[in-house]
Amino acid sequence: MGYGYFNRLLRVDLTKKTIEAIRLPEEYWRKYVGGKCLGSRLLLDYELYKYDPLAEENYIFMLVGPLTGSVTPGVGKTSFFSRSLLTGGYLDSTCGGRLAHNLKSAGYDGVMITGQSEVPVYLSITDHEARLESAKDLWGKGCFETESILKSIHGRDASTAVIGPAGENLVKYATVHADFYHQAGRGGVGALFGAKKLKGIVVSGGIPVPYYRPRELFAEGFRLIRESRPDQKVRFRIRYGTMSTLDLTQKLGIAVVRNFTDGVSDRYDLDLNRDYLKEHFVVRDLGCFACPVPCGKGSEFEYQGTTYRVGGPEYETMSLIGTNLEVKAEELLYLNWLCDDLGIDTISGGVTLGCAAEAYARGLLDDQDLGLSLKWGDGAGFAKAFRAIAYRQGVGALLAEGSRRFAQEIGLDRDTAIQVKGMEIAGYDPRGTTGYALEFAVADRGGCHRRARPIYKEQDDDAYRFSYEGKGKMVKELEDQRAFYHSLIICDFIPSIYPLKVKEYAGLLSLATGWEISFDKAVQIGERAMNQSRLFNVYCGIRRKDDILPGRFFNQPLPRGRAQGQVLEPARFQQMLSDYYAARGWDEDGVPTAAKLEELGIGPGNLEAREA
Amino acid sequence: MHLRVKVSECAFCNLCSLACAFKHSGTLSLARAAIRVSPELPDRLKVKVNFCIQCSQGYCIESCPQKALRREEDGRVTVEELLCDACQGEYRCVPACKVNGIFRSPDGARPVKCDLCGGDPECAKVCPNELISVA
Incomplete structure (x- = not known):
């Protein structure tokens, strides 16, 4: 076994009522690491693009990463991966709280949920053990009451992730609500729980994670925390x-x-x-x-x-x-x-x-x-x-x-x-930021604001934020960096305020795993994740035609404020899109080229290799 | 000398507990932490933080049959490892404490209790809102 992970994923089949711990090939951890890179790989491996999101065969993967369980700043994130009901394509959705720490401490790197229960259930996970429990009395209840009941049964230190009535009734943008004040908000993971009659997941654990150099890893985390506090x-x-x-x-x-x-x-x-x-x-x-x-x-x-x-x-x-x-x-x-x-x-x-x-x-x-x-x-x-x-x-x-x-x-x-691809866009009007116009258009899960966040680069220069030049390359590079963070999994807020960027996180990843990880290798992990999620979308029929914003942004100028009169120009927007595809090594229709996939070592579905 | 925590502003990140566990055991096991955070949600937005306040009554000192707990000159109550036998797992000091500030050890060794890291507590250095000090 390696370091930084247990190589144990809990596979739960809600139709067959079976629970088993499975292993992935050892090389998977090094190549796909965790979080987004691993999640997008598993979506391809399990060929989820072949199934309707509501089908029994669809999976929900809930993953953490090799730094989870340590005190590396930003480490409190858990991500869910599936085929989205809202967009019909790739979905990842992330939440904070205590869920990630508890799942890793229970001795698991993730949970894979498939099948469909006939009656409402919830999944209870403790140290190397898991059980399905009846959720008959919880079905219909709101998130706050459901979590309160589960914590009263399983203890206040148990982490809870549940759905409310919206998830039960398959609202296409239903959330999973965790530890009272955190949500896997986007893309409708809650509806996928609802379709499987899974009311929630309760996790607690106390198993130490086998890190490569735990004392150095923790000491470095605390040093950063102490020094950055002021x-x-x-x-x-x-x-x-x-x-x-x-x-x-x-x-x-x-x-x-x-x-x-x-x-x-x-x-x-x-x-x-x-x-x-x-x-x-x-x-x-x-x-x-x-x-x-x-x-x-x-x-x-x-x-x-x-x-x-x-x-x-x-x-x-x-x-x-x-x-x-x-x-x-x-x-x-x-x-x-x-x-x-x-x-x-x-x-x-x-x-x-x-x-x-x-x-x-x-x-x-x-x-x-x-x-x-x-x-x-x-x-x-x-x-x-x-x-x-x-x-x-x-x-x-x-x-x-x-x-x-x-x-x-x-x-x-x-x-x-x-909306983009069916998912509504977030709170930044793209007419006043071409970076966001491009990010929203190409984001793998639909109109998402967390894939690149180009506004950090544009906010101090109006000419630049209205310009189309160089944005394709900029968004590509930011996406790759963030996809690396999302594979660890690290909260993408932290690198913008802490002296922790790709290189430093790669160093911490080395302490956790024992792997030598250069800056280029780290960014490549992010790039691999971005290409896998795109490949999944391509298998779902998504192409250039879908990387587009609503017409309002092309024909109605903003009426006032510092972006007054701004409106996107269709031809220049399309050129920016082409620039992005070129920077990505994708063809003009937005499909990753064979050369790019080979460079990143991305194959199609890989069913025979996924379980060791 | 004792720890002072401004509980009303605690964001329950648990970094205090983690820093305590790391300092005293080299691990991040919350069962090794002498300061513990319990949010009372969602009906209230309150948090309880339990730790030894080095109280003058010293109920734990009185309860110890081995006289392993003692008061230092600076006011801290410390556990003498060689004398403590954990009451063969009974930990009489634990229920004796009125503020739930001393905890059983997960491996049956001496109880887990705040010793103020000798006067320079680790928890105080990592609390994001700087809510922990020594009084």
Whole structure:
């Protein structure tokens, strides 16, 4: 056995009710490492592109990585991989909390779930053991109550990851909700749990991970934590969490307002800003396990006479539910809590309701069509809509399909559905950042903001952020670096504020595993992951035609703010896309070339090799 | 001399526990940590942090049949490893403590208890919000 991993994956077949620990070939760990690189490999190996996401044969892989279980900054992440119900293609979705640490401490590198149970169950995992338990009494309950019950049974140190009514009812952007205040939010992993009648996973453990040089690895982690603690970037991040991102997007004129029809929020000056939220609602910081930069915030607020407690608001929720739907701060917090309890992704949920609210405002839909009112700023109306989505009642059944399908079925202009490949885009208007325009367009799981985050490079130079030059190469390089972090798995917030980049993380990976890993090797792991996820998408039918943004961004200039007048130019956007494909070594249709796949050692499905 | 923790701002990252375990055992086993964090969620947004406050009553000292626990001149209560037999697994000091600040050892050795790292505690150096100090 090597170091840094157990080479034990728990395979659970919910149809056959079997649980077994399987091993992967030893060379898999070195080549694919963990997290995203391994997850995208397993999706190919198990040929999941052949099956409907709702089919019994689909798998959900829940993976950690070789640094999980240590105190390397940013190590608190678990990722889920599957074929997405929302996009029909590649999906990874990541959450924080204590789940990753507990899973590794239980002696596993991951869990593979296939089949479909006839009755609701949950999976309980402890040191080298796992069992399926009845979830009959949990089915139908909200995420908070479900987690509370599971922790009362399995102990407060047990980590819990559950679905709410939205996941049970196959809402295509349902979340998996972990340790009360963390979510695998994007792409509908919750619906895949629901389809398998899996209400949740409970994990606890106390097995030490066999690292190559554990004392040096831990000592280095603590040294970094001690030395970086006074750094201004660290202090600022802890103080405001992601809430301060709205300061940036508002300043740059790329905030999200009324379904991407404006780039400047009027509510920002009233109550949707970090200072107002911090002063009135935030009561404490909430950190992921072993994180030295606890950016999560815990807020307490009253809504219609009841006191609620919620994790957040995070920037994306402030943006896609807050400034987008123009609700008040208290309503934003309530909708945040409601989505968490029902198990709804606030990004896809907010954008989908934004699409419906725009149609309502234009008089294309009325109260009778919807069975509810969706006026901009009407928090109670949006709350009703989220409940209707989670239970698929009335128009909620259609909204539960996501904005693309909703617009199509209702007969709206398809450009009002702000999505890529079926997944709604996050809180950065791409007209004011060509880097994000490209990232959203090519992101493997659909409109995702975490694959490259080019805004860090663009924010201080307006000419550059509106320019198309060099963006293909830039996005490619950022994606590869981040895919390396996502393979360890490291929170991608940390490298932007800590003196830890690819080279340093590669050094820590060497201490964990004993492998010599150069900078180039590390980036290649990321590049391999990106090519595997693309190959999976290609097998699902995704090509250049799908790497495109809604038409609104090409024909409606932003009306005011620092990006006023900006609109994407189709020909230059297409040229940028070609530049990206060229930088990637993909052909003009966005398909990885045989030479590139050979260079990275990527084969097609590899069924015979996957289990040692 | 004792540890002071500003619990109201704790973000329950558990780095204090991990640094404690590493300093005293070279591992990251939470069962080796003399400071332990328990969030009380979600009905309250509160956290409990348990650790020895080196209280003047010294109930643990009184409870020890081997007289392995003793008060140092600087006020700390320490465990003399050679004298402690863990009460053959009974750990009488553990239930004697009124603040749940002393813990059983996972391997039956002497109890796990804060010794302030001799006056320069590791937990204080890693707490992200700098909530731990020595008073």
